[in-house]
Amino acid sequence: MKVLQxxxxxxxxxxxxxxxxxxxxxxxxxxxxxKTSAKMLLSRNIKSYDDIEQFLxxxxxxxxxxxxxxxxxxxxxRVIRAINNNERxxxxxxYDVDGVTSISQFIVYxxxxxxxxxxxxxxxxxxxxxxxxxxxxxxxxxxxIIDLLIxxxxxxxxxxxxDEITKLNTDVIVLDHHQCREExxxxxxxxxxxxKDCPSENKNLCAAGLSFKFLLHLNDxxxxxxxxxxxxxxxxxxxxxxxxDLVKDNRIIAVNGLNKINNTKILGLKKLIEVSGIQxxxxxxxxxxxxxxxxxNAAGRMDSARTAIQLMLTGDEKDAEKLALKLENLNTERxxxxxxxxxxxxxxxxxxxxxxxxxxxxxxxxxxEGVIGIVASRLTEKYFKPxxxxxxxxxxxxxxxxxxxxxxxxxxxxxxxxxxxxxxxxKLAAGLTILxxxxxxxxxxxxxxxxxxxxxxxxxxxxxxxxxxxxxxxxLKLYDEINKFEPFGAGNPKPLLALSDVSLKNVxxxxxxxxxxxxxxxxxxxxxxxxxxxxxxxxxxxxxxxRSYIVYLGENIFNGKRTAQLILHNVEEREDFEYKIDSEKIxxxxxxxxKAKSKIIKTDIFMxxxxxxxxxxxxxxxxxxxxxxxxxxxxxxxxxxxxxxIKK
Numbered sequence: 009m010k011v012l013q014x015x016x017x018x019x020x021x022x023x024x025x026x027x028x029x030x031x032x033x034x035x036x037x038x039x040x041x042x043k044t045s046a047k048m049l050l051s052r053n054i055k056s057y058d059d060i061e062q063f064l065x066x067x068x069x070x071x072x073x074x075x076x077x078x079x080x081x082x083x084x085x086r087v088i089r090a091i092n093n094n095e096r097x098x099x100x101x102x103y104d105v106d107g108v109t110s111i112s113q114f115i116v117y118x119x120x121x122x123x124x125x126x127x128x129x130x131x132x133x134x135x136x137x138x139x140x141x142x143x144x145x146x147x148x149x150x151x152x153i154i155d156l157l158i159x160x161x162x163x164x165x166x167x168x169x170x171d172e173i174t175k176l177n178t179d180v181i182v183l184d185h186h187q188c189r190e191e192x193x194x195x196x197x198x199x200x201x202x203x204k205d206c207p208s209e210n211k212n213l214c215a216a217g218l219s220f221k222f223l224l225h226l227n228d229x230x231x232x233x234x235x236x237x238x239x240x241x242x243x244x245x246x247x248x249x250x251x252x253d254l255v256k257d258n259r260i261i262a263v264n265g266l267n268k269i270n271n272t273k274i275l276g277l278k279k280l281i282e283v284s285g286i287q288x289x290x291x292x293x294x295x296x297x298x299x300x301x302x303x304x305n306a307a308g309r310m311d312s313a314r315t316a317i318q319l320m321l322t323g324d325e326k327d328a329e330k331l332a333l334k335l336e337n338l339n340t341e342r343x344x345x346x347x348x349x350x351x352x353x354x355x356x357x358x359x360x361x362x363x364x365x366x367x368x369x370x371x372x373x374x375x376x377e378g379v380i381g382i383v384a385s386r387l388t389e390k391y392f393k394p395x396x397x398x399x400x401x402x403x404x405x406x407x408x409x410x411x412x413x414x415x416x417x418x419x420x421x422x423x424x425x426x427x428x429x430x431x432x433x434x435k436l437a438a439g440l441t442i443l444x445x446x447x448x449x450x451x452x453x454x455x456x457x458x459x460x461x462x463x464x465x466x467x468x469x470x471x472x473x474x475x476x477x478x479x480x481x482x483x484l485k486l487y488d489e490i491n492k493f494e495p496f497g498a499g500n501p502k503p504l505l506a507l508s509d510v511s512l513k514n515v516x517x518x519x520x521x522x523x524x525x526x527x528x529x530x531x532x533x534x535x536x537x538x539x540x541x542x543x544x545x546x547x548x549x550x551x552x553x554x555r556s557y558i559v560y561l562g563e564n565i566f567n568g569k570r571t572a573q574l575i576l577h578n579v580e581e582r583e584d585f586e587y588k589i590d591s592e593k594i595x596x597x598x599x600x601x602x603k604a605k606s607k608i609i610k611t612d613i614f615m616x617x618x619x620x621x622x623x624x625x626x627x628x629x630x631x632x633x634x635x636x637x638x639x640x641x642x643x644x645x646x647x648x649x650x651x652x653x654i655k656k
Contacts, residue, residue, distance in 0.1 A: 022506055022556050022580040023472045025051045039064060044481070045489055048474045048503050052255070063255070064492065066263040072256070074225035077218075078206040083181045083197035084226045086156065091123045091230075095155035099127040102137065102161040102215070103308030105249035105301045105316075109242040110160035110183070110219040112320040117223045117239060120232050128152075129313045133377050136406065137432070137439055138162045139169045147176055154178055161185070161215030164200055165432050167193045183222060185215050185252075186432055187418055210257040212499070216246020217261055238273055240265045242320070245277075248293050249301035251436075253499025262495045266291060276319035279332035280304070293495030306339040309378025346379040350386055353397060363391045366458040367420070369451040371398035371405060371444075381408035381437070388412065392469050394420075394458070400444050407440045409433070414462060424453040471558055471578055473506040479531040484572050487561050504577060507531070508556045515551065515630050516614060517544055517650050525550060525576065529557060537564070540576030547613075548647040551634040553587050554579035587635045593628050596620065597636050601643060601654055609654040616652060 027050045035046040039060060049055070054063050062070045074080050090097050099114045101107035111127045118125040130140045139162065146152040156179050163170065163182035170180050170193040179196040188202050199218060201208040213221065220243035224236065244265020247258050254262050270291050272278050277300075281287050284299050291300075307316035315338075319331040353370045362368050368387060375383075380397040387395040388410045394417055398407035411417035416435040425431060427450040430441040442450060496502040513528040513535070525540035525547060538559065540546060559574040600620065601609060613630050620628050637645040637654070644655040 019469070019583075020558075020578050020580050021470050022558060023470050024476055024506065025472065025474075027051075031055075035060065042486060042489055044475045044477065044486060044503075044505075045493075048490070048493065051472070051474050052500060054255070063259065066260045068260060068264065070256075071260055072208060072210050074221050076206075076208040077199055077201060077221065078203055078208075079197035080199050080222060080225055083183075083199055083222065084229060086179060086181060086196055087118075087123075087158075087226060088229060090156045091118070091121055094124050096153055097123055097125040097156045097158065098152070098154040099125065100139065100143070100157060100159045100162070101127065101129055103129055103132050103313035104161070105304045106215045106246040107161040108304055108308070108313055108316045108320060109216040109246035109249075111317055113216065113219045113223055113239050113242045114158065114160065115317075115321060116242075117226070117232065117235060120235055121230050127317065129308075129317065131312060132308055136441070139166045139173075141169075144169050144172055147173060147178065156181070158183060160219055163193065163195070164188055164198070165193075167191055170195055183215065183218050185213055185218055187434060212253045212255075213257060214246055214250035214252045216243045216250070217252070217258060219243065219246075220261065221257075237268050241268050241272060241274055241277065244269060245296060245300070245304075248296040248495065248497060249304070251297075251498045254293075254495055254497040255499045259495075259500065262293065262497075266293070266296075266495060269296075274320065275325065275328045276322050276331060279328040280319065280335060283332045283336045293497050297497065302342070303335045303339045306335055306342045309376075310338045310341050310345070342379055342382075345376045346382050346386075349375045349379060349397075350383045353383055353387060354390070357387070357391070363393065365451075366393070366455045366462065367415075367451075368393050368395040369398070369447070369454065370395070371400055371407070371447055373400050375399035377406050380406075381410070381439075384408045384410040396440070396454075398440075398442065398447060400447075403444045404429075405440075405442045405444055405447060407442065409438045409440065411436045411438075415458060420454060420458055420461075423457040424450055427453065469578075471504065471580070473504040473558055476506045476508060476556075479507065479510060479529060479534040479536050482536050482561065482572055482574070484563065484570055487563055487572055490561055502560055504558055505561060505574075506556045506558050506580075507574075510557065512550070512553070512631055515547075517547075522650065529574070536572065536574055538574040538576055543576050544649045546576070546579065547650055548634060549579045549581060550576075551631040551647075552581065552638065553631060553635065555582050556580040587639070589632055589636055589639075593626065593632060594636050596624050596626065596628070597633060598640075598642070601656060604656075607656050609652075609656075611652050611654075613647065613650055613652040 027047060032043055032046045035041060036043060049060055054060055097118060099111050101111040115125060115127055128143060135142050157173060158181045160183045162184060164184040164186050173180055174194060182193060182195045182198045184200050188200060192198060199222060201211045201213060220239055223239055243261050247261050252258050280300060280303060284303060286295050286299055289295060304316045307313050315331060315334055322328050352372055356370050357363050357368060362370060368391060377399050380399055384395045384397040394411040394415050396407050396409040398405040409417045418433045418435060418438045421431045421438055421440060427446040428440050428442050431438060433439055490503055507529060510529040510531045513530055515527040518524045518526045523542050523544045525543045527538050528535050529538055558578045559576055562573050562575045564571050564573045613633065617628060617630050637643055646653045
């Protein structure tokens with residue numbers, strides 16, 4: 009029966025980094041931390057006392073000097089000259105949160121400085137990423153007249169277009185954080201820490217972080233008062249949303265920026281927080297990344313990023329409310345389009361067995377370009393493989409790629425760029441333009457290259473946990489200590505903990521749709537509750553007596569009382585399976601199955617537990633049922649969510 013066919017999934021393996029005990033003890037004593045926190049620091053490669061001190065106290069006194077950035081003095085000098093001479097300045101940026109907040113910073117600051125400044129953001133579907141041909145043509149025909157162009161979050165790959173612009177007596181400053189190629193544009197100044205000869209140690213600032221650093225340095229000369237806090241809020245939004253490593257300067261921006269955002273001076277942001285329904289929450293990195301950022305991004309994905317920029321810049325209460333509601337509606341449209349394309353992509357992947365490839369490349373006609381990046385992220389999460397999603401229109405494909413730590417997707421594109429019209433990006437995310445006729449050639453070339461650089465034995469999903477804990481070690485004190493590591497994100501992931509040699513109790517499904525798992529883990533007389541949000545699909549793994557449970561530490565507040573709880577992330581499965589079960593329970597289950605007239609039994613596993621216990625006055629558990637079926641040679645079974653199929 010088809011229903012009993014199981015798709016082979018990668019086995020989860022748990023990885024725990026080993027560190028010197030003396031090193032752990034020294035960190036604990038010096039900084040008054042638990043061993044768990046010390047291990048967390050070391051697993052993030054934060055080892056020196058100076059780095060630890062900076063991480064625990066992310067103060068601006070540790071902020072790297074802007075003078076370490078190549079061309080920053082030259083860039084500031086040119087902007088000051090443009091202000092003094094009333095030259096026409098244009099800020100050109102990307103349509104995502106990083107671009108929006110970078111543009112907003114420059115507009116707010118330069119307007120305060122009395123500059124003649126405007127901005128331009130391309131339309132995603134009509135113009136695409138980077139400096140558009142339409143923009144260049146507008147300068148050529150006199151529709152746009154500028155003396156100084158500042159590109160933010162783009163420009164580093166625009167060699168030909170910047171050359172065209174400079175020939176029109178317009179100076180160009182490139183402020184970008186994307187990977188640099190061998191050849192750089194002939195701009196007046198390039199501020200990009202990824203340049204080979206840039207001495208900055210902070211290579212992972214996003215454009216909003218670079219804009220913040222540039223404008224702070226500019227303000228050393230111009231001395232505009234009461235503006236740095238607002239710039240910091242924008243920088244924080246862009247830094248968290250762009251998923252850069254939240255360490256060093258990025259961490260300083262994020263921690264201090266979140267403090268400001270919780271009492272925001274930006275009217276549009278305040279209204280966006282209100283329409284998002286989180287006005288009563290303490291805004292953390294989670295709220296930025298999963299609630300606020302998607303709404304800002306929705307403007308550029310579904311309409312025009314100008315809407316988001318207008319919201320960030322407006323000082324009018326009614327305009328702010330109107331624009332915030334528009335972003336809310338656009339985000340709803342985005343979700344609908346994303347779901348539609350994701351389902352179509354999954355159908356193609358499953359039908360054509362694309363999940364067997366090293367890199368999943370899937371394309372469709374007229375897929376909305378604004379959401380294919382999100383779809384690629386979801387596919388990578390679902391199949392645990394790098395994914396490229398391409399939308400084809402009139403023979404031209406626009407694609408977005410997402411990768412995993414083991415593969416630099418940008419470098420992979422370099423090895424198959426003979427089939428690409430254009431590409432750019434980072435290690436974990438990239439974009440491309442390709443002719444439809446070349447997609448299959450590109451797919452084959454890309455997969456051949458990736459197959460040659462990754463481990464052939466890579467048949468498992470390795471999950472790194474910060475520490476293995478005993479149930480007795482889990483408490484609110486540890487929870488509060490761990491949360492001093494906020495904000496969590498790339499480079500500083502939310503700490504993962506592992507529990508081994510524990511007993512499973514009281515497994516049940518919870519939630520309105522029954523999509524969550526709830527159970528207890530006990531060890532040496534201590535018990536801790538675990539909740540698995542949306543983890544009903546992991547029920548079989550949970551019931552199969554896994555080697556370890558991989559969890560986050562959280563808290564539960566009920567009737568004003570705080571208690572520690574664990575949030576399920578994954579489980580480490582056993583390669584071998586030995587589990588002793590009462591022989592009477594085995595006989596009981598076998599009898600019930602054999603008694604059924606149908607060759608295939610379909611039942612809710614929790615209802616089956618209730619039925620067996622009521623009929624036979626016993627105490628059989630769901631995990632015992634699964635383990636009996638695993639050991640049985642007489643039956644085939646599939647557990648899909650909470651529905652159990654048994655074939656005699």
